[in-house]
Amino acid sequence: MTETENRVKKVLAEVLHEVVPPEAVTVEADMVQELGMDSLQAIQFLLRIEDEFDIELDYENLSLDHLRSVREFAVVVEAAGATR
Amino acid sequence: MTDAALVLGTFGAEQHWRPEGMARLPGVRDPRAVAWVAAMDELLVLLTRPGDTLATRRPLSGALREVLAHAGITFAHQLLPQGPAGASAEALAAEEPFLTGVAAGHHRLEPFAVLPDTVALAQRMGLAGALPAADVAARVNGKLWSNACVRELGLPGQAYEARGSAEVAGLVERAARVTGAVLVKDPFGVAGQGTLEIGSAATAARLTRHLRRQEEAGCEVRLLVQPRWERRWDFSAHLEIARDGTARVVGVQHLRNQGYRHAVSGPLPAALAAELRGQGYAAVLTAVAERLAGEGWFGPVCVDSMVCADGMLVPVLEVNARQSLGRLNLRLNDVAGRRGLESHLWQEEIALAEGEGIDQVLAALAGEGLLYTGGSEPGVLPLSGGCLTPPRGRLCCAVLCPPGAFDHWAQRVRRCLATARSARTDRVPAR
Numbered sequence: 001m002t003e004t005e006n007r008v009k010k011v012l013a014e015v016l017h018e019v020v021p022p023e024a025v026t027v028e029a030d031m032v033q034e035l036g037m038d039s040l041q042a043i044q045f046l047l048r049i050e051d052e053f054d055i056e057l058d059y060e061n062l063s064l065d066h067l068r069s070v071r072e073f074a075v076v077v078e079a080a081g082a083t084r
Numbered sequence: 085m086t087d088a089a090l091v092l093g094t095f096g097a098e099q100h101w102r103p104e105g106m107a108r109l110p111g112v113r114d115p116r117a118v119a120w121v122a123a124m125d126e127l128l129v130l131l132t133r134p135g136d137t138l139a140t141r142r143p144l145s146g147a148l149r150e151v152l153a154h155a156g157i158t159f160a161h162q163l164l165p166q167g168p169a170g171a172s173a174e175a176l177a178a179e180e181p182f183l184t185g186v187a188a189g190h191h192r193l194e195p196f197a198v199l200p201d202t203v204a205l206a207q208r209m210g211l212a213g214a215l216p217a218a219d220v221a222a223r224v225n226g227k228l229w230s231n232a233c234v235r236e237l238g239l240p241g242q243a244y245e246a247r248g249s250a251e252v253a254g255l256v257e258r259a260a261r262v263t264g265a266v267l268v269k270d271p272f273g274v275a276g277q278g279t280l281e282i283g284s285a286a287t288a289a290r291l292t293r294h295l296r297r298q299e300e301a302g303c304e305v306r307l308l309v310q311p312r313w314e315r316r317w318d319f320s321a322h323l324e325i326a327r328d329g330t331a332r333v334v335g336v337q338h339l340r341n342q343g344y345r346h347a348v349s350g351p352l353p354a355a356l357a358a359e360l361r362g363q364g365y366a367a368v369l370t371a372v373a374e375r376l377a378g379e380g381w382f383g384p385v386c387v388d389s390m391v392c393a394d395g396m397l398v399p400v401l402e403v404n405a406r407q408s409l410g411r412l413n414l415r416l417n418d419v420a421g422r423r424g425l426e427s428h429l430w431q432e433e434i435a436l437a438e439g440e441g442i443d444q445v446l447a448a449l450a451g452e453g454l455l456y457t458g459g460s461e462p463g464v465l466p467l468s469g470g471c472l473t474p475p476r477g478r479l480c481c482a483v484l485c486p487p488g489a490f491d492h493w494a495q496r497v498r499r500c501l502a503t504a505r506s507a508r509t510d511r512v513p514a515r
């Protein structure tokens with residue numbers, strides 16, 4: 001697991017802590033289909049990702065369909081300028 | 085022409101009242117939620133009376149209609165014409181041949197909310213004047229109107245009104261000094277969306293930058309900012325305002341939310357009813373109704389309220405001058421009460437195996453003896469099939485059960501559907 005993946009996973013587990021046990025949040029789990037993340041949790045997750053990595057995300061072009069696994073989203077985070 | 089009503093509606097009505105050119109809070113589009121909201125028009129079956137016609141965007145399951153009929157809910161059904169995404173149900177109903185062939189045969193129109201398209205449809209059905217004006221509906225349904233009402237009545241819970249990104253930033257800082265966490269609300273936010281919780285200075289700064297970019301593109305920033313209070317109880321009062329301005333309280337419903345989204349509407353717990361006594365809640369509702377009538381509103385009203393963890397009553401969080409899930413549940417609760425039961429309108433996301441939908445959910449519930457089949461035996465009454473699409477769907481149903489038994493029934497339903505899904509998944513041959 002890369003450092004970025006680890007940090008994304010930690011943020012995700014914090015956002016979903018009331019509905020998903022931390023062990024269910026893996027780098028491969030689908031955030032929406034498997035972990036059941038909805039649009040409200042997604043916006044909290046994305047805002048905290050921006051804080052964690054000090055990046056700016058393009059909300060106009062983001063939909064829940066872009067949020068798949070931690071592994072895939074870590075690539076988006078790194079492309080937005082986060083350092084490993 | 086008969087006295088029968090045409091029942092139809094557009095959930096997520098707020099987007100139709102939202103003025104052009106207003107800045108939006110950061111949000112994430114959820115294509116599944118858009119489809120679910122469109123399919124929620126099936127819940128309006130609870131507004132129908134025998135002889136009425138329910139018009140929906142999607143076909144209704146024959147099995148669902150049979151279950152509803154066993155529960156005593158009978159109605160005629162018509163499928164609305166198909167139209168572009170985002171079109172209101174009322175705009176679809178105003179198309180030919182539906183307008184002349186179906187709508188015109190009704191003497192009344194029972195909509196979910198009064199949109200400009202609803203007023204136009206009423207006029208084309210020969211029912212001009214049967215509804216309040218669309219501009220009145222748009223005004224009183226905005227959170228700015230609710231907040232002005234709170235301010236003028238001197239009630240607790242008033243939000244700060246911010247115009248411009250700089251003012252938002254200042255007010256977020258001010259509100260954060262009260263409780264630490266702050267809520268920023270879009271005046272026309274739709275159920276659960278349009279509310280952003282700000283928990284850190286970094287997030288506040290990001291919000292300000294997001295709003296400033298929209299300002300620079302010519303959008304107007306108008307938002308409400310308030311401290312986030314710890315909640316003890318959420319509830320809603322349901323009123324009916326007659327044309328002459330007289331109002332009656334139809335009922336008060338306890339709300340359980342998930343995040344800022346509706347999860348369950350049900351009867352008021354005795355402990356909450358006791359807390360409300362002597363706090364002047366009824367007088368506040370009367371004052372709100374008078375203001376609504378003064379604006380020219382008549383029809384259904386839902387006033388969202390809460391009691392904070394420290395016992396403070398916030399009697400007016402938001403006014404929704406339209407039908408609401410709590411109001412729909414009150415209809416069913418009347419019937420349930422005569423049978424020694426109480427009704428809870430419940431929405432929950434569930435996992436569905438490939439090929440599963442309302443018919444499989446009904447079969448699973450029936451197989452476990454959980455379906456409500458009328459009379460005084462408790463059970464679950466699914467109300468919408470269109471929201472049940474794999475791999476995740478939204479179960480919209482009523483649980484009719486003895487007082488205090490909702491949680492037990494909800495667990496039984498969850499277990500039943502999870503077991504049925506596992507069995508179905510196991511039967512799918514591996515590729």
